[in-house]
Amino acid sequence: GAVVSQHPSRVICKSGTSVKIECRSLDFQATTMFWYRQFPKKSLMLMATSNEGSKATYEQGVEKDKFLINHASLTLSTLTVTSAHPEDSSFYICSATRVGGMDSPLHFGNGTRLTVT
């Protein structure tokens, strides 16, 4: 149980285009999903907290107009990287907690390797 699916696993796009990444909880409802960015050999950097039915909460230094987050249902959150640039190339990973389960471990998606050329 507690499977989080993230899609796509890898994407290459041209500079200036937008890329959408989906994060789905497959067998549980997730009121809260988190989006992280991870640089090579570095830790997970929280970008934003996504709550179903409300606006995402962004961490300091993360541009909300650049990284659009939508949490339309209890099982789906999307991250759209708008007008991507080479410096946006990174490993993006989502995680989710169960409804009412803030003290439950995070369940991570497989991550998306974004390369902007």
Add this chain to the structure above:
Amino acid sequence: GENVEQHPSTLSVQEGDSAVIKCTYSDSASNYFPWYKQELGKRPQLIIDIRSNVGEKKDQRIAVTLNKTAKHFSLHITETQPEDSAVYFCAAVYTNAGKSTFGDGTTLTVKP
């Protein structure tokens, strides 16, 4: 906000030896402390966790200890195996806020 420091950043041990990774946190409100193992290019996997009302927890070769007064917690891996080689992350969570703060990670290498 919460700040988590993790040491060491790299750790190399011989197969069969023990490995210890330590983390300290700053916010006394944090009450849940999971440890994750991440292999290259893959998702972090929970390996063990501990809540603030417990001082120690063990699961086969893996154990975690928590000292709330000193605000530090440690991961202990005994009888290490080459497949234990990975990056390990600690995290401190204030469950009311639902936000996890991760340590910078420890790259563990177990030499056969």
